[in-house]
Amino acid sequence: MRIPTSTEELRGGEVERYRKDLLRRGAAFAERLSELLAGQDATLADLPLVGQSGETPEDRLRRLLALVDEALHRIALQTYGRCTNCNRPLPRAALDLAPWTERCAECDHPLQHGSPPEETAGVERWQ
Numbered sequence: 001m002r003i004p005t006s007t008e009e010l011r012g013g014e015v016e017r018y019r020k021d022l023l024r025r026g027a028a029f030a031e032r033l034s035e036l037l038a039g040q041d042a043t044l045a046d047l048p049l050v051g052q053s054g055e056t057p058e059d060r061l062r063r064l065l066a067l068v069d070e071a072l073h074r075i076a077l078q079t080y081g082r083c084t085n086c087n088r089p090l091p092r093a094a095l096d097l098a099p100w101t102e103r104c105a106e107c108d109h110p111l112q113h114g115s116p117p118e119e120t121a122g123v124e125r126w127q
């Protein structure tokens with residue numbers, strides 16, 4: 001079976017797969033947040049970092065939930081899978097890693113535009 005390249009449009013089945021992933025991960029974030037708010041010691045070491053440092057675990061969970069909500073909204077509007085800034089298709093690798101991704105690497109890191117791509121460039125580690 002031919003594997004689609006990253007620049008092709010997402011097909012309906014793929015969008016559905018990302019939608020389920022978003023719902024599943026959104027539910028997990030919501031659960032972690034309610035545990036945190038209930039005073040439980042929530043371990044946040046395994047939460048994805050999405051570009052901001054210095055925020056509290058609660059801030060991060062709320063931001064992730066907002067990102068999941070926005071991504072689901074884009075699915076409803078049928079704009080999911082495209083950069084919200086330049087409208088180019090997002091790489092599947094980025095969506096697989098973080099299905100709430102809203103912007104392509106160039107728009108997310110404009111200062112790095114033109115520099116050679118590096119696997120870890122602009123990505124914080126979360127282990």
Ligand SMILES: [Zn+2]
Pocket residue numbers: 083084085086087088103104105106107108
């Ligand atoms: Zn873009």
